[in-house]
Amino acid sequence: MTTLLIAQIGLTLLVFVLLLSSAAGMVYVERKVAALIQQRIGPYLVGPWGLLQPLADVVKLMFKEELRPRAADAFLFALAPIISATCAFAAFAVVPFGGDTTLFGLIPEGLRLQVADVNVAILVVFAIASMSVYGIVLAGWSSNSKYSLLGGLRSAAQMISYELSYGLALAGVLVIGNSLSLTDIVDRQAGTWLGFIPRWFVFIQPIGFLIYMTAGIAETNRAPFDFPEAEQELVAGYHTEYSSMSFAMFFLAEYINMVTVSAVATDLFLGGWHGPFLPESLGWVWFLIKVAAILFFYVWMRWTLPRYRYDQLMRFGWKVLLPIAVINLLVTAAGVIYFDVR
Amino acid sequence: MLFYLFAAVAVVASLLVIAQRNPIYSVLLLIASFGALSGLYVLLDAPFVAVIQIIVYAGAIMVLFLFVVMLLNAPHEETELDERVHPMMHPGAVRLGAALAVALVVELVWALTEGGGESGAFNSGAVSSVNAIGRLLFTEYAFPFEVTSILILVAMVGAVVIARREHP
Numbered sequence: 001m002t003t004l005l006i007a008q009i010g011l012t013l014l015v016f017v018l019l020l021s022s023a024a025g026m027v028y029v030e031r032k033v034a035a036l037i038q039q040r041i042g043p044y045l046v047g048p049w050g051l052l053q054p055l056a057d058v059v060k061l062m063f064k065e066e067l068r069p070r071a072a073d074a075f076l077f078a079l080a081p082i083i084s085a086t087c088a089f090a091a092f093a094v095v096p097f098g099g100d101t102t103l104f105g106l107i108p109e110g111l112r113l114q115v116a117d118v119n120v121a122i123l124v125v126f127a128i129a130s131m132s133v134y135g136i137v138l139a140g141w142s143s144n145s146k147y148s149l150l151g152g153l154r155s156a157a158q159m160i161s162y163e164l165s166y167g168l169a170l171a172g173v174l175v176i177g178n179s180l181s182l183t184d185i186v187d188r189q190a191g192t193w194l195g196f197i198p199r200w201f202v203f204i205q206p207i208g209f210l211i212y213m214t215a216g217i218a219e220t221n222r223a224p225f226d227f228p229e230a231e232q233e234l235v236a237g238y239h240t241e242y243s244s245m246s247f248a249m250f251f252l253a254e255y256i257n258m259v260t261v262s263a264v265a266t267d268l269f270l271g272g273w274h275g276p277f278l279p280e281s282l283g284w285v286w287f288l289i290k291v292a293a294i295l296f297f298y299v300w301m302r303w304t305l306p307r308y309r310y311d312q313l314m315r316f317g318w319k320v321l322l323p324i325a326v327i328n329l330l331v332t333a334a335g336v337i338y339f340d341v342r
Numbered sequence: 343m344l345f346y347l348f349a350a351v352a353v354v355a356s357l358l359v360i361a362q363r364n365p366i367y368s369v370l371l372l373i374a375s376f377g378a379l380s381g382l383y384v385l386l387d388a389p390f391v392a393v394i395q396i397i398v399y400a401g402a403i404m405v406l407f408l409f410v411v412m413l414l415n416a417p418h419e420e421t422e423l424d425e426r427v428h429p430m431m432h433p434g435a436v437r438l439g440a441a442l443a444v445a446l447v448v449e450l451v452w453a454l455t456e457g458g459g460e461s462g463a464f465n466s467g468a469v470s471s472v473n474a475i476g477r478l479l480f481t482e483y484a485f486p487f488e489v490t491s492i493l494i495l496v497a498m499v500g501a502v503v504i505a506r507r508e509h510p
Contacts, residue, residue: 076366120472123393130401134373137405141366141412149412156409160402180390180472 019092023255024054030299037303064244069144072241076142081242081249084135088256091128094121095263096183098273098284121182122170125264129166129219133159135253136221136238143241151237154310158218158225161317166215168325172208172332173201173268182264186272198276202269207328209269211321213294216261218317220254223302225313262294263287270294345385352378365411369404376400390472 028043028051035042043050068077093116118124133156140152177185191199202209218225239250266272270290273283308316355375362368376399383392479487 073366076370118389120389120393123390123397127393127396127401130397130405133401133405134370134408137408137412138370153409153412156405160405160409163402 015092016089019089019256019259020252022259023252024058026255026258026295026299027054027057027251029296030302033296033299034303037300058248061244061248066244066246067241069241071144073142073144076138077241078246080135080139080142081246081253082135083138084132084253085249085256087128087132087135088253088260091125091132091260092256092263094118094124094182095260095267096121096186096272097263097287117183118181120180122174122180122185122264122268125260126163126167126170129257130159130163132253132257135250139242139250140238143238145241147240148238151240155221155238158221158313158317161314162215162218162225162321165211165317165321165325166219168322168329169208169211169215170268172205172329175329175332175336176201176204182267182272186267186274189271190274198271198274200269200271205269205328205332207324208332209265211325211328212265212269213297214321216265217298217301218313220257220261222254222258222298224305224307226302226307258295258298259291262291262298265294266290345382348378348381348385351375352382366408369408369411372407373400373404376404390475 031053032042032050034040043053046052046056068074096117136155136159137152140148140150140155143149173185174180177188179185179188185201189199189201197203239247242250266287273287275283275286275289352375355371355378359368359371359375362371376395380392380395380400383389383395
């Protein structure tokens with residue numbers, strides 16, 4: 001019992017540290033990939049190949065002065081980055097990232113690589129994502145600056161619009177998986193068809209996967225849907241008035257949200273920790289590879305595609321993505337009943 | 343123990359919602375109250391209902407509230423000077439409100455003392471699962487479920503009509 005408890009606490013701490021360092025890693029990868037795409041070198045001075053650049057960034061941010069506009073609402077101004085960062089960390093708590101492990105025989109029972117095993121896990125991720133809107137909206141409002149307010153309003157409108165398609169894309173997988181638990185859904189994707197095609201849901205739900213990825217980019221406010229912070233028109237959007245560590249909180253939240261969206265996509269569509277060649281106990285390696293691939297895709301998208309116009313974004317979300325998502329769900333449900341997949 | 347914590351948060355937050363002069367804080371306190379209610383659902387072994395409470399009320403509906411309040415940008419409610427001439431302070435309105443409040447309190451007391459026996463009718467374990475809720479919703483409660491959707495549709499059409507009236 002106690003060893004299991006210690007292992008559980010250790011796992012929680014490990015996830016926390018991993019998320020923090022993944023954000024730092026993403027800062028580096030983002031800069032390096034951007035540089036490669038733009039035929040530059042990127043960071044190379046701090047540490048070997050510039051690897052310590054994120055650390056230098058953090059030190060710089062910590063020593064900057066914490067500023068607050070005089071007309072700002074002090075309490076909400078301080079609360080907003082806390083909401084953003086807390087939601088980002090909390091969402092990952094229910095995401096499983098590996099099968100059962102005994103830590104090389106150190107603990108008697110298998111420990112699932114997941115902080116909290118909730119049987120409605122996917123809905124919890126969805127609920128926390130919908131709460132994280134408040135961080136951005138409140139940051140925009142409490143700054144008492146027009147750029148921030150516009151950024152906050154845009155973000156609220158964008159997240160409400162794309163949350164629908166996001167949820168409907170998930171529903172397709174839930175109908176096939178016949179469960180709301182991420183662990184169950186991953187376990188249904190074990191094995192292969194015809195001996196070589198992995199039984200990943202992306203092959204049954206290709207449209208659902210595309211909708212999920214598109215809506216996921218919009219949910220995390222990444223380019224080409226980065227309207228809340230469109231720098232050419234809104235200075236920096238909702239975090240215009242923030243500096244130092246409270247600015248870093250928003251930055252951290254954005255990267256961790258990306259990791260969470262990628263991890264959920266891996267669990268739902270790409271078979272989670274199941275993959276060939278590796279034993280089941282090393283499944284988390286497959287998981288990391290898949291998440292890293294999706295994250296690279298994110299960065300690639302950002303430096304390849306120009307930003308949409310705001311009305312185009314709204315029209316696309318409501319008139320293209322949502323109808324496709326509804327039809328996809330209808331066809332999936334009909335297919336499940338017709339072929340009796342259960 | 344946890345029940346009293348969540349219940350206290352819900353009650354205090356709800357009271358503060360109407361005691362606040364700043365509408366943004368009212369919205370936020372209402373969200374806190376919904377969060378506490380969701381905690382109560384978890385204690386009742388109904389995680390699905392709890393999560394839906396967060397997604398629908400705290401997430402979707404309150405974002406729209408916040409959106410509207412921010413767009414109107416009403417920083418504070420009108421202060422004492424206007425309160426005397428406010429239509430809600432009309433003697434008739436005050437009397438009607440008082441009568442309604444008394445009726446509500448009487449009903450609440452009656453419900454707590456007389457009508458407490460019904461809550462045990464549901465077996466919480468069977469009702470809380472997603473399967474059970476879905477089955478009940480589409481069999482026993484199908485009619486109220488469909489009527490609710492028509493109600494929402496009517497409200498939507500009404501909103502569009504009101505918004506469009508200015509420029510036909």
